[in-house]
Each structure stands twice: as C-alpha cells, then as structure tokens.
Amino acid sequence: EVQLVESGGGLVKPGGSLRLSCAASGFTFSTYSMNWVRQAPGKGLEWVSSISSSSSYIYYADSVKGRFTISRDNAKSSLYLQMNSLRAEDTAVYYCARGVGWPYYFDYWGQGTLVTVSS
C-alpha cells in the first residue's frame, strides 16, 4: 500500500524557516517524481514544487522560487521541503504527492502537515 506521511509543520514567525519531510513507503521511491502541493485554510490547491526521480529536474512555483528548496533522499525514501523567508501567505496545509508520467499527475497524496506563519 502506498503511504506518504508528512511531518515538520508548525508555527513559525514571519521571516523564519521550516523543513518539511515526507516519508514514503509501499512503492519504489527512487523511480517516481515527487511533489509538494499546498492549501491555504479554506482555499484551493496550489502546486508548490516538483522533483524528478533522480533529482535531475527541479521545478518551483513563482510564489516560492528563491525561498523554498525541494530535495529528496532515495536511500531513505524521503522527500523534503526547506522553507526560508516564510511569509503569512505561506500558511497552508502542505501535501506531498507522488508524481507519475510526464507531465506529472499526482496519483497518491499524503494527509498533509500544517504550516502557520504568524507573529
């Protein structure tokens, strides 16, 4: 069974940093792209970042470019999102999602981790 479990969310002050993790199991992690998608409270979904299976290709939404860094450790079946210079508008539930095909579609999603940016 495919499982994606996010962690690392919490309350952080504006300008602060946070590192999210996503632990994957139930599939061969190293053969799939991985993605982060977020959802602000009461709002819709927003794609944040994607990374190819070997980390050769990395993509970011304009809203986070230069502030967020996606990475992965295939040996640990883990995906990460380093978030710096956080803003109030980054407050959201952050989901990791497995990517399939090209262009990626997001076939399995974790339950999400809440990031709150507030003073």
Add this chain to the structure above:
Amino acid sequence: QTVVTQEPSFSVSPGGTVTLTCGLSSGSVSTSYSPSWYQQTPGQAPRALIYSTNTRSSGVPDRFSGSILGNKAALTITGAQADDESDYYCVLYMGGGANWVFGGGTKLTVL
C-alpha cells in the same frame, strides 16, 4: 498571468449527471495541457480521479469520465451518489517553467 477557471459550485440530484468544466481565462484548453482532476472531501487529502484528459486513475469507478468539451476540459459524473458530494479540482500543465496550475475548485452538492 493565465487563470484556470472552474464553476464555484454546482448541484446535482442523486442519480443524475453533472459536467464540471475547467477553462482558461485566456485561450482554450486542449489535450496538450494534460488536464487532470482531483476530488477532495473536507479534512481529507485530495484523491486522483482523471489524468491525461480522460484516463481514470486506479480504482476510480467508470461513473467518472474526462473529456474536452469545446474549449474546456470537462469532468462528467453519471449516476451521482451522495458520497460524490465533494470539492473537485482540475489542474493544467502550463509548460515553460514546468508549471502546474490548479483551478479554484468546484463544490459539488448532491441533493
């Protein structure tokens, strides 16, 4: 900046058929945008329904189908059931900087 448009809300009677659409603020949606659709109930993670315009994700019943209708992508639900009451999101691949853009979502009510 191009916006992906969806109906904010829609209602359907149990057993009825409903078609939700996914358009662009400028231009037409084609298969090259590789539209996909996701279902989300409150407090839950999204669930993949349709990808590459019209391919059902694993385990999705054939009551759900995807297509291009005119200048929009479409998700059609036939024989609507009470547990289809959810938010539905489309996402389009915009190319260039590998940019996926979600629509604002459609809240579907079954009553």
